[in-house]
Amino acid sequence: xxxxxxxDSADGTLTKNAFEAxxxxxxxxKKEGKSATAIVIGEASDIDKLGAYGVTKVLHVNDAALNNxxxxxxxxxxxxxxxxxxxxTIIFPHxxxxxxxxxxxxxxxxxxxxxxxxxxxxxxxxxxxxxSGKAFADVEIKTAIKIISVLPNAVDKQIGxxxxxxxxxxxxxxxxxxxxxxxxxxxxxxxxTEADIVVSAGRGLKGPENWGMIEELAxxxxxxxxxxxxxxxxxxxxxxxxVGQTGIAIRPNLYIAVGISGAIxxxxxxxxxxxxxxxxxxxxxxxxxAADYGIVGDAFEVVPKMIAAVKKLKG
Amino acid sequence: xxxxxxxxxxPDTTSKIAFTDGNSKFDENGVQFIVNPYDEWYALVRALELxxxxxxxxxxxxxxxxxxxxxxxxxxxxxxxxAVRIDTPTQDALFVAKQIANYVKENNxxxxxxxxxxxxYNGSQVGGMVAAILDMPYVSLASKLxxxxxxxxxxxxxxxxxxxxxxxxxxxLSAAKGMAEARIPNMRxxxxxxxxxxxxxxxxxxxxxxxxxxxxLPPAKTGCKYVDADNxxxxxxxxxxxxxxx
Numbered sequence: 001x002x003x004x005x006x007x008d009s010a011d012g013t014l015t016k017n018a019f020e021a022x023x024x025x026x027x028x029x030k031k032e033g034k035s036a037t038a039i040v041i042g043e044a045s046d047i048d049k050l051g052a053y054g055v056t057k058v059l060h061v062n063d064a065a066l067n068n069x070x071x072x073x074x075x076x077x078x079x080x081x082x083x084x085x086x087x088x089t090i091i092f093p094h095x096x097x098x099x100x101x102x103x104x105x106x107x108x109x110x111x112x113x114x115x116x117x118x119x120x121x122x123x124x125x126x127x128x129x130x131x132s133g134k135a136f137a138d139v140e141i142k143t144a145i146k147i148i149s150v151l152p153n154a155v156d157k158q159i160g161x162x163x164x165x166x167x168x169x170x171x172x173x174x175x176x177x178x179x180x181x182x183x184x185x186x187x188x189x190x191x192x193t194e195a196d197i198v199v200s201a202g203r204g205l206k207g208p209e210n211w212g213m214i215e216e217l218a219x220x221x222x223x224x225x226x227x228x229x230x231x232x233x234x235x236x237x238x239x240x241x242x243v244g245q246t247g248i249a250i251r252p253n254l255y256i257a258v259g260i261s262g263a264i265x266x267x268x269x270x271x272x273x274x275x276x277x278x279x280x281x282x283x284x285x286x287x288x289x290a291a292d293y294g295i296v297g298d299a300f301e302v303v304p305k306m307i308a309a310v311k312k313l314k315g
Numbered sequence: 316x317x318x319x320x321x322x323x324x325x326p327d328t329t330s331k332i333a334f335t336d337g338n339s340k341f342d343e344n345g346v347q348f349i350v351n352p353y354d355e356w357y358a359l360v361r362a363l364e365l366x367x368x369x370x371x372x373x374x375x376x377x378x379x380x381x382x383x384x385x386x387x388x389x390x391x392x393x394x395x396x397x398a399v400r401i402d403t404p405t406q407d408a409l410f411v412a413k414q415i416a417n418y419v420k421e422n423n424x425x426x427x428x429x430x431x432x433x434x435x436y437n438g439s440q441v442g443g444m445v446a447a448i449l450d451m452p453y454v455s456l457a458s459k460l461x462x463x464x465x466x467x468x469x470x471x472x473x474x475x476x477x478x479x480x481x482x483x484x485x486x487x488l489s490a491a492k493g494m495a496e497a498r499i500p501n502m503r504x505x506x507x508x509x510x511x512x513x514x515x516x517x518x519x520x521x522x523x524x525x526x527x528x529x530x531x532l533p534p535a536k537t538g539c540k541y542v543d544a545d546n547x548x549x550x551x552x553x554x555x556x557x558x559x560x561x
């Protein structure tokens with residue numbers, strides 16, 4: 001019996017979320033005395049790295065024609081791998097690919113699914129984030145086969161020395177009515193959902209012309225940039241940067257919020273972050289209640305000092 | 316063009332989140348319910364725009380009991396032509412997906428649109444399940460949808476970029492930000508909604524694959540450590556040495 005992990009790739013390498021899922025799946029396999037097998041669909045040059053995360057075997061459908069994402073096709077392929085590996089649990093990253101593929105696999109296997117897991121299962125019960133991160137639910141899966149999609153930082157990373165056996169997986173590949181015509185990359189920007197550090201700013205910055213220092217701080221930290229909803233709505237920043245309940249929910253290691261008051265809808269999208277830093281002129285800003293570190297002060301004075309201090313630290 | 320938009324009931328985004336019955340149930344006391352924003356702002360409004368441009372009909376579909384009628388009327392006030400409620404207490408995502416798939420199969424729409432997830436259970440499950448049950452293409456997290464005859468051109472957000480996808484009807488699509496601009500119902504719409512058809516149909520038998528056992532709230536932050544604005548270097552030092560975040 002095995003735990004099967006769907007590890008997605010982009011641009012020829014596995015995604016950060018794929019490694020998070022592999023780590024989770026391997027820890028679960030260890031806990032339940034099963035083996036951890038990953039499935040990779042399309043080309044990926046760094047499959048060997050999965051060994052360090054505890055995966056012992058990889059089924060690779062190594063076909064460049066499958067590089068573009070199609071959840072219907074992928075679900076059909078994964079279903080065949082489930083049978084071959086006698087998998088009892090299937091793990092997905094809770095990202096763009098997992099969110100589309102996991103439910104399609106559910107319908108094929110008639111199995112129970114918990115999305116957005118934040119911890120390893122206890123028996124048949126999985127803890128997941130609900131109410132946009134404002135609460136957790138413990139959900140029991142009643143079916144023999146269990147499917148779980150995993151949020152970033154759900155479990156601590158355990159990296160070892162293991163190696164993987166890669167097996168070319170030949171399977172039936174269905175034709176679908178979906179064609180990917182084009183993939184437009186958002187320049188070289190770091191993907192917001194994959195970033196370890198996020199620097200975010202809100203209306204406190206007074207205008208889009210003042211974002212230079214936010215971008216500079218992000219660059220010094222190797223961080224992605226984000227913004228609050230009002231700022232995206234008035235067009236100061238692009239919509240894809242909007243984090244919060246109706247934007248993107250993120251769980252970075254470090255979230256730095258500059259000039260954002262911390263409305264409940266914004267907090268919902270970021271309160272899974274490990275460490276939160278808030279910089280605001282208003283000592284009564286609700287965001288300070290959710291923060292680990294705070295500076296009451298003017299962003300235009302504090303942020304340049306932060307940039308200088310980070311530069312000094314990084315030498 | 317025949318479009319079905321699935322809508323879900325969700326607590327207003329400003330609701331206080333609390334639980335009752337030994338933390339096994341969401342405390343609805345004092346909570347105002349709304350149409351799930353992703354269903355309303357993006358899926359429903361884009362469906363209405365497509366109908367306005369191409370003709371056809373927009374039906375809103377909800378799985379739930381009579382307590383959902385108020386939010387169904389709201390969707391009618393925004394502009395849907397009619398509504399169908401599959402009459403059953405709401406259960407897990409697979410149960411709901413089987414109800415929707417059964418209705419879709421009998422009514423052959425050109426597309427089924429819904430929001431990318433609900434803001435309460437954040438499952439992001441029902442759309443993919445419906446598509447898989449019906450063996451239709453599924454495009455999730457779509458930010459743009461244009462129709463040309465039976466061909467759909469869709470933009471979908473992926474890690475670090477956007478995918479442009481082409482598919483053909485019938486398909487299932489989950490909508491995310493960017494798809495449309497929210498509409499506020501006007502008085503005429505609200506009046507008209509009162510007399511638009513809301514058909515109640517029976518549910519089919521289906522099992523739950525999952526069950527929520529209990530809820531809990533995240534541990535409260537232990538308190539914010541304040542650093543003086545004149546001593547920013549100390550903050551960077553704490554982030555490096557204490558939080559080990561940079």
